[in-house]
Amino acid sequence: MEKLDRRTTLKLMGMGATLLAAGPRVFAQQTPTADQLVKGKNPKLLVLSQRPVVLETPYEILASEPERTSKENLYVRNNVDLPGYTTVEGASLEGWKIEVGGLVDKPFTLEAKELLALPQSEVTMVLQCSGNGRSLYTPRTSGNPWQRGGVGNVTFRGVRLKTLLESKGVKLTEKALFITAHASRQGGATQFVRSVPIQALENALLALSMNGEPLPAVHGGPVRLVFPGFFGVNNVKWVEKIEFTEAENTTAEQMPRYRVPVIPNTHLPFLPQQPGARYPYNFTNSRPNWLVNVNSFIFAPLEGQTVEGPYVRVEGVAFNDGIVPLVSVEVSANGGRTWQRAELATQEKTFGWVRWRATLLLRSGEHEVMARAWDAAGRSQPLDGNLAWNERGYEYNGVMRVRFTVA
Amino acid sequence: MKKTLYLSLAGLLGVLGYLALGQATLPEGPGKELVLAKCQSCHEIGFVARERLSRDRWDGVIEEMELRGLKLTQEERAAILDYLATYLGLTPPPEIPPAPVAQTPKTGAQVYAACSGCHGPQGDGNPPNFPPLKGHVEALLKAQGGREYLALAVLFGLGGKITVLGQTYENLMPGFAWLSDEEIALVLNHLASWGAPEGFTPYTPEEIRALRAKALTPEKVLEARKALNLP
Numbered sequence: 001m002e003k004l005d006r007r008t009t010l011k012l013m014g015m016g017a018t019l020l021a022a023g024p025r026v027f028a029q030q031t032p033t034a035d036q037l038v039k040g041k042n043p044k045l046l047v048l049s050q051r052p053v054v055l056e057t058p059y060e061i062l063a064s065e066p067e068r069t070s071k072e073n074l075y076v077r078n079n080v081d082l083p084g085y086t087t088v089e090g091a092s093l094e095g096w097k098i099e100v101g102g103l104v105d106k107p108f109t110l111e112a113k114e115l116l117a118l119p120q121s122e123v124t125m126v127l128q129c130s131g132n133g134r135s136l137y138t139p140r141t142s143g144n145p146w147q148r149g150g151v152g153n154v155t156f157r158g159v160r161l162k163t164l165l166e167s168k169g170v171k172l173t174e175k176a177l178f179i180t181a182h183a184s185r186q187g188g189a190t191q192f193v194r195s196v197p198i199q200a201l202e203n204a205l206l207a208l209s210m211n212g213e214p215l216p217a218v219h220g221g222p223v224r225l226v227f228p229g230f231f232g233v234n235n236v237k238w239v240e241k242i243e244f245t246e247a248e249n250t251t252a253e254q255m256p257r258y259r260v261p262v263i264p265n266t267h268l269p270f271l272p273q274q275p276g277a278r279y280p281y282n283f284t285n286s287r288p289n290w291l292v293n294v295n296s297f298i299f300a301p302l303e304g305q306t307v308e309g310p311y312v313r314v315e316g317v318a319f320n321d322g323i324v325p326l327v328s329v330e331v332s333a334n335g336g337r338t339w340q341r342a343e344l345a346t347q348e349k350t351f352g353w354v355r356w357r358a359t360l361l362l363r364s365g366e367h368e369v370m371a372r373a374w375d376a377a378g379r380s381q382p383l384d385g386n387l388a389w390n391e392r393g394y395e396y397n398g399v400m401r402v403r404f405t406v407a
Numbered sequence: 408m409k410k411t412l413y414l415s416l417a418g419l420l421g422v423l424g425y426l427a428l429g430q431a432t433l434p435e436g437p438g439k440e441l442v443l444a445k446c447q448s449c450h451e452i453g454f455v456a457r458e459r460l461s462r463d464r465w466d467g468v469i470e471e472m473e474l475r476g477l478k479l480t481q482e483e484r485a486a487i488l489d490y491l492a493t494y495l496g497l498t499p500p501p502e503i504p505p506a507p508v509a510q511t512p513k514t515g516a517q518v519y520a521a522c523s524g525c526h527g528p529q530g531d532g533n534p535p536n537f538p539p540l541k542g543h544v545e546a547l548l549k550a551q552g553g554r555e556y557l558a559l560a561v562l563f564g565l566g567g568k569i570t571v572l573g574q575t576y577e578n579l580m581p582g583f584a585w586l587s588d589e590e591i592a593l594v595l596n597h598l599a600s601w602g603a604p605e606g607f608t609p610y611t612p613e614e615i616r617a618l619r620a621k622a623l624t625p626e627k628v629l630e631a632r633k634a635l636n637l638p
Contacts (some may be wrong), residue, residue, distance in 0.1 A: 051451045051579055083577040188535040252474035278467050
């Protein structure tokens with residue numbers, strides 16, 4: 001130690017600093033920025049994977065758009081990249097065909113541009129990856145390490161699947177219990193298939209635009225089959241085939257991926273697991289990540305901020321599957337001993353997120369605030385989100401806690 | 408006192424630098440090349456490198472990948488599971504990997520295991536996702552500037568649309584900067600063994616070291632390709 005003079009120490013530090021500085025530059029080719037991977041994305045999005053493309057919206061950016069998430073900032077979770085569809089610009093409808101078949105009386109193939117001539121509908125909905133919040137599970141679960149930025153609130157516009165079927169005079173047969181959608185395989189893309197229950201037909205939309213602009217190619221343009229109230233994975237991008245089926249499809253995307261353990265035909269939302277253990281997933285002892293579970297996010301104050309007191313405005317958004325309205329969001333500043341009701345922007349049921357705000361009286365110093373949403377069916381969020389631990393880390397909706405300082 | 412502070416700061420910066428470099432790469436150990444070859448055909452290696460799972464859960468992950476189309480022989484599966492459970496497990500990996508063969512010099516064919524997942528064991532490619540190397544590399548080496556471009560593409564990757572032997576490709580090729588200068592020279596010479604112009608001089612580690620300093624992005628490599636009007 002004595003032999004180490006100041007100059008040597010500085011040299012050592014210099015070496016460390018050079019390595020640190022050189023790291024991101026020399027290795028830039030291994031971690032391209034979001035805008036290099038997807039043209040038009042905010043370069044600040046976090047690259048969770050380059051291939052397939054997975055981009056997370058940093059939380060402060062998510063919170064900066066409490067009404068609607070812009071196409072530049074919306075997260076991306078591709079399971080399969082469609083070659084050439086890596087931009088927030090729209091994609092051409094020209095030549096795009098969609099096959100509709102399975103358990104219907106008259107199967108047909110549609111030129112996607114025919115959709116432009118049919119009545120258009122609009123829906124504002126939460127688009128959320130079912131792995132959102134995964135990194136909050138312990139021990140670590142496998143998959144993309146999402147914080148809370150795998151979510152957005154967007155407005156889709158297009159033709160309701162029901163409207164399309166009616167316009168063609170097509171009827172479903174009795175055994176049509178699921179809607180199975182296939183993504184395009186053009187350019188050699190591997191298959192991507194998801195099934196949702198037939199009840200999803202009620203609100204299903206063949207989306208052609210998002211937030212008033214052509215549907216970005218990276219988000220499924222020119223046509224994406226969206227199911228409001230369902231987790232992101234079910235909203236099949238670049239849809240080329242829609243089948244009505246008697247059972248869920250049997251690809252890995254439907255089983256064992258994107259499922260959580262359950263006791264069949266009970267109202268228990270998930271069967272708690274021993275964290276770290278494996279589970280023998282099959283079609284009856286587990287259910288798919290379908291309906292979005294109740295969740296609430298605190299958008300202000302942000303973690304680590306210093307705010308003026310003693311009256312502190314706490315605000316954020318909350319959502320559920322849109323089947324019943326949200327009835328309350330409660331806020332607690334004392335670890336859940338007492339809760340104060342926040343004011344909700346709407347009491348109507350909606351597939352979009354609902355803004356909420358509360359004013360808390362807080363003394364100077366450090367605080368931790370929690371927020372919890374309830375819906376009209378009595379569904380809420382666990383105080384300990386880890387209760388839902390499952391090996392692939394799906395459907396985290398534990399109560400969010402934010403620490404900040406009141407000046 | 409002050410010295411201790413400097414020393415710990417120096418150490419900290421060194422460690423941070425190391426972590427920044429090490430993020431998306433796999434730890435050394437027997438089976439690493441096989442993991443790289445098999446997993447990278449469908450997704451980047453970061454998906455694997457960032458996980459820390461028990462042997463049982465790694466077994467589950469491999470099972471899931473097999474359902475999604477991964478083809479493995481029993482031996483390959485066992486080797487991959489051993490590697491993952493040992494080097495990306497819940498407990499820190501052994502200090503020195505038990506690899507008696509590590510002393511023998513590597514061959515280009517061994518390094519090529521990192522490429523074969525996408526480009527095929529014989530360099531035939533996998534159109535329309537991954538272009539062939541056999542034939543195309545020879546054409547590149549014959550062209551003006553092709554020799555340097557080929558090395559840059561291996562070092563830094565390639566992003567964007569290219570046309571190879573009449574077929575269009577749009578996949579992103581990751582860079583392989585984590586390979587040493589020697590390894591990259593070896594693998595390039597391995598590619599040249601499938602066909603090279605008359606009087607081809609083998610790549611040297613020194614040549615790779617000089618090119619590495621360019622620190623390009625996959626997009627810049629594509630620009631270089633376009634500027635040179637390469638086949």
